[in-house]
Amino acid sequence: MAEELPDFEALKRQTMMRLTELSVMDEEQRIAIFEMVKDGSLTVEEAVAEVKRTRPKIFTGLKFLGSSPALRPRKQDDAAIASVVSKAHAALKKAKPTKINLVASTLGIKLETAAEEELIENNAIHTIIHAAPVPGSSKLFAIVVLQSRMGLVFTDIVQVAKAKEAKELESVIRDRRTAARKAALAATSASSPASGSTTSEGAADASKDESRRPTLAASQPGADAQGGDDDSDELLISAHMLHYVGSAPAPKDKGEDAVLAAVEALREQVKEKRGPKAKEVTVQDATPAMLVISTEGLKIVDLASKEVVSTSFIKAISHQQVFGGKKAEFFCFIEVDDRRSAIDCHVFLCDRGVKKQADTIYNDVIIAVQEARKRLGNPFRPAASSRNQQVGGAAPILAPLQVPRRQLRPIKAIGAGQFGKVYLAAYGDEDDEEVATTTATSDPAAAGVDLRAVKLLRKSASSEDKVEFLREAETMVRLGPHENLVRLMGVVVGRLPLLVVLEYCQYGDLSDVLKACRKKGMQLRFAEQLHLIKQLASGMQYIASRGFVHMDLAARNCLLHRNSVLKVADFGLTHKHDEGKTYYKQRGVLKLSVRWLAIDAFDHKIFSEKSDVWSYGVTVWEVFTYSKQPYTGNKLQEVLKMVRGGHRLSRPSRCPEDLWRIIASCWDRDPRRRPTFRKLLRGLEQVASAHASDDALQEVRDVGGLLNQNLTEQIKVLTLKKKKKSSVADPKSALMKGLTGVVDEE
Structure with missing residues (x-):
């Protein structure tokens, strides 16, 4: 019989009484074990095993200056990292420090407030790309964390009491990172299937060179990111720290009057919160954020939670606007969401300490559009330099789901996942010489059209990302089908980019x-x-x-x-x-x-x-x-405080x-x-x-259909065919011309 949830309080009493058994261990080990068992979630035996596995090292009496975001460097070499650390150091020089404890283990690096043990940061060890003293300051220590989905790195600056403590911290983190890598490689080797049992794209697509496939663990980030013209990997343009006011419906998809109407709506919301005397939007009414501009689109990252709160694809942006005066400057852009028939204007309050920030953002968006045009192509096309790849332990269970890559034809990007874009695609056989255009009816299958949602793994993804990407598909297979779970329809895993093919749900999240x-x-x-x-x-x-x-x-x-x-x-x-x-x-x-x-x-x-x-x-x-x-x-x-307190x-x-x-x-x-x-x-x-007799309990309508009655008719399934790239003579006046539509293959 499966063990039920533990009685945390009873377990806590039992384990705390047994801590005397640990007197033979050194002080640091005892502290680590005590921290693990004091809340009752682990027994002493489990905590001892966990300490041996993760090797935590606790540093007390440190001070945390803060975390500074920056655009992810294209090359993560010493010079690029040094520049990131230097800028973070300058940005945090005047920050008010917080007393903290730091725990370094093979799992990651955790920062907690010293007084109340509140979690500040907890980053997985494989996301740590740099950990060393700040150049020119022996008592400051920099930890650079890669957040690949955001396109950012965050640099945490920690102050130690003595210079030798910084050296010790560097040595411990290096040791834990090395141990974690070795453990990951050992786990990958142990889970890899025997030769001949791998999932092969060749089984469905007649790919060759079966015997020369490297394991996923051997694949390096960015190995196939160079060359080619498809848009499966984004090109980062810039990142800007500002304040996100929010979004509001716009009356139309272009024009200064449309932007001003949305801004006025947000001003009215501010008045409702602060009272009628509030005349202007200020930083107190907005959220500190990073606006990340790339060929993929515009990402808005909440700096407090370090979460992506919104992603707007380049093809969905119909207009951008800069306006303001002496007191405030705003950058705005309009996004068209054809799945929900919505037109929204996103409004940002610029940092007045950054000269002409709004103009810079405006020009960077133009650059992103121009670069996106150059990269148009079939995102599902296999990378020329990629050979067939063994998918490790996931292969046997995914083998029956392998589908031919050539039968997936991308229509348009419809979302952004943790590992890359999500595309709407048509699935089925095609005549490569023909261009077939089919309008989907209320039942696409009736028109001979099978629509799929296809998750794509960026070519620049890390080995850990590749494993996690396929683990989700493996989990879906083990869960099995249910009418209220999205269905896994297939996988393409023989060559990069890896694809996971899902049931298409028309109205999105x-x-x-x-x-x-x-x-x-x-x-x-x-x-x-x-x-x-x-x-x-x-x-x-x-x-x-x-x-x-x-x-x-x-x-x-x-x-x-x-x-x-x-x-x-x-x-x-x-x-x-x-x-x-x-x-x-x-x-x-x-x-x-x-x-x-x-x-x-x-x-x-x-x-x-x-x-x-x-x-x-x-x-x-x-x-x-x-x-x-x-x-x-x-x-x-x-x-956390509110919920723990009963709120x-x-x-x-x-x-x-x-x-x-x-x-x-x-x-x-x-x-x-x-x-x-x-x-x-x-x-x-x-x-x-x-409530059966209530007026409220009426017939259930098609909610998504009410939002956009014409969406089904708007879905065009196009077989990709090479087209000439169009040029834009005046990028500012024709900035968004032709961006909303299908993917074109060069």
Whole structure:
């Protein structure tokens, strides 16, 4: 029988009494073990094993000056890193230091406040690309962390008491990084299948050179990033630190008047928050952010949470505008979202300390557009320099799903995942000499068109990224099919770029759909909201029944298809329960979404059906608030304090009391008292019965279709054919001309 969730308090009492057994160990080992067992999530035996495996070293009495972001260097050589560190040092010279403790292990580097042990940073060891004393300052230490999805590096500056401590810290981190690499290589070698059992693209695409495939672990970042003209890898242009005011609907996709209308709408929102005396938008009304400009598009990174909050593809940007005066300068751009028939204007307040920042951003966007035109091509085309690649331990289970690369024809980019773009693609045989254009009807299959969503792994991805990219596909195979889980349709793994082929859900992620409803003033019926959350519970109940935990449930990780069909997606963090248990114990470093995270998951690193139930409750809250941010206005550390102190999300005004009682039970501090998904489904059925006679419980409409009634007809499936590149004589006047549309092959 599988072991149930631990009684944390009882386990805590038992393990604390046994610490006397550790008297024979050295002081640092005892401290590390004490830290692991004091919250009750590990026994002494488990903690001892963990200390031996991860080799934590604790540095106390340090001071944290802050974290400074910068554009990821194209070449991560000594000169580039030195420049990044120098700029970070200059930016943080006047920062107020915070007393911290630092823990370095084979898992990563963790920074915590010394007084309350609040987490400041926790970065996986493979993301650390530099750790050494700051040149010219023997007591300052720089840790450079690569955030590849953002296109950024963050430099943490730490002050030590003595110069020799900085040298010791450098030596320890170097040692832990080396040990972690050796362990990863050993694990990869152990999991690699025997010769002849690998998944081969040649099995489906007649590729050659079977016997010369290197393992994934041998692939180096950027090995195939040079040459070629496809857009599977982004070219970073620039990154700018400013303040993100927000986005508002624009009345049309171009023009200064459209931008000013959106800015005025945001000003009105500021007045509602600060009162009628608030005349102008200030930095207090905005979020510190980085705007990352690349050939892929414009990414907005929240500097407080270090999360990508928005990605706007170059092809979706229809207009940009700079305006302002002596007191403030704004940069704005309009984004067209044809999946939800939305036109939004993003507004930024520029840093007045940076000369002509808005003009610089404007020109950098033009450069990004011009470079994007040069790189147009078939993103699925195999890299000329890539040979067939062995996919390691994932190969046997993925082998039956291998599909011919030539049968996937990209239409347009529809999203950005952790590892690269997501494309809408047509799947099926084609005549390479013909150009076939088919308009999809309400049923694409009826028109002979099979649509797919294809996740693409950037060629510059690290070995760790490649393993994680394929692990998600492997997890989906092991989960099996369910009507409320997005389906895995195939993989292409023989050559770079690697592709994961998924069921296409027409209206995209649920969070964006809900936001679009809010911006358009479209109110969902209670029956429709209930329909969505019942499907969500059904999909999650299936995941739990298979002995898995999702670990990242949120509206942004659910997809909406025609007829308001909801499907759970994004299984990158999903894990099988530990052997003989009903939960998964996190042992590495993961970037988790705190606002959706259960207390037991954050404090004890225990993930179970009950932690997913907590996240489910937050996701239901999103449905009824039209995807407002949970605990909005509070920083992540404040959220943790609030939740630990008993604060919970409040009932949305249109959520019935009987349903809210069920949802509130998802947030019980004791996970054993939270309902299972099976019990939640029964409760939701009772709510539906109780409201059966209400006017609110009407027929369920196609929510996505209401947002964009013409989307199905707008989907054009084009077989790619070589076309001449178009030139732009005046990039400012014709900046966005022809950018919205299909992918063209050179």
